Amino acid sequence: MSRLVSAKDMLNKALAGHYGVAQININNLEWTKAVLTTSQELKAPVILGVSEGAGKYMTGFKTVANMVEGMMESLDITVPVALHLDHGTYNGSVACINAGFSSIMFDGSSLPFEENLAKTTALVNACDVLGLSLEAEVGSIGGEEDGVIGMGECADPEECRKIASLGVTMLAAGIGNIHGVYPENWPGLRFDVLEKIRAATGDVPLVLHGGTGIPDEQVKKAITMGVSKVNVNTECQLVFAAATRQYIEEGKDLKGKGFDPRKVLAPGYEAIKEKVKEKFEVFGCVGKA
Numbered sequence: 001m002s003r004l005v006s007a008k009d010m011l012n013k014a015l016a017g018h019y020g021v022a023q024i025n026i027n028n029l030e031w032t033k034a035v036l037t038t039s040q041e042l043k044a045p046v047i048l049g050v051s052e053g054a055g056k057y058m059t060g061f062k063t064v065a066n067m068v069e070g071m072m073e074s075l076d077i078t079v080p081v082a083l084h085l086d087h088g089t090y091n092g093s094v095a096c097i098n099a100g101f102s103s104i105m106f107d108g109s110s111l112p113f114e115e116n117l118a119k120t121t122a123l124v125n126a127c128d129v130l131g132l133s134l135e136a137e138v139g140s141i142g143g144e145e146d147g148v149i150g151m152g153e154c155a156d157p158e159e160c161r162k163i164a165s166l167g168v169t170m171l172a173a174g175i176g177n178i179h180g181v182y183p184e185n186w187p188g189l190r191f192d193v194l195e196k197i198r199a200a201t202g203d204v205p206l207v208l209h210g211g212t213g214i215p216d217e218q219v220k221k222a223i224t225m226g227v228s229k230v231n232v233n234t235e236c237q238l239v240f241a242a243a244t245r246q247y248i249e250e251g252k253d254l255k256g257k258g259f260d261p262r263k264v265l266a267p268g269y270e271a272i273k274e275k276v277k278e279k280f281e282v283f284g285c286v287g288k289a
């Protein structure tokens, strides 16, 4: 019996309660443990995001699902946790369904719209039968993810309406957001577009990708306008790398048993926990589990 849950309930509650649920992407055991323990400590529901690249890095989706399930059991994690494929291809989506993920993002945004619509429809049906949540994407999101470069255009509200009407659990739609680090001259989120997408999609929870570098006030405003899930990835990578760099630069690995991998990785682990806590507070999901 899986301990993982679909993201559907947590997102519908977030939409009704005007707060955001965090999707934190994981890369390894330390990342996963940091996110799970912080979520439990702060009584926050959480979505663990796994890109196809991260899944491959961890040797496969089955390994990831088994690690998360095992860790939830050994750490006695009782807050709602969804294990979610991030920016999946069609084949990747099918592989994650088979591997025991509880939530899927099918990113057909680079396909011709009719093909995105057809493949999303097939996955809506498969996920429905299995009780999994499904995120769809319309209009590519700027920046770079797993080698896919988006152009950063805003999504077309009419295309959003068509995809939302298929019965997807949540919808990612570009509103000027970018993956990775934002350029200095970034003009900010397009709230006018968000308003049109909200009006076109009814009560489908919306997803904000590329959370790193969007000013907190803009994220909070987007949440009040119907964004119920905010994805965080790059920011955890940056603090993990900085904390690890500091440990090495201070020569701590050269003192005593400082070379022990559990010691080398500890500052990065703590830095992720701190960043996740900060994000939960901004999104308003503390105590919502």
Ligand SMILES: [Zn+2]
Pocket: 087, 141, 145, 179, 209, 210, 231
């Ligand atoms: Zn994304």
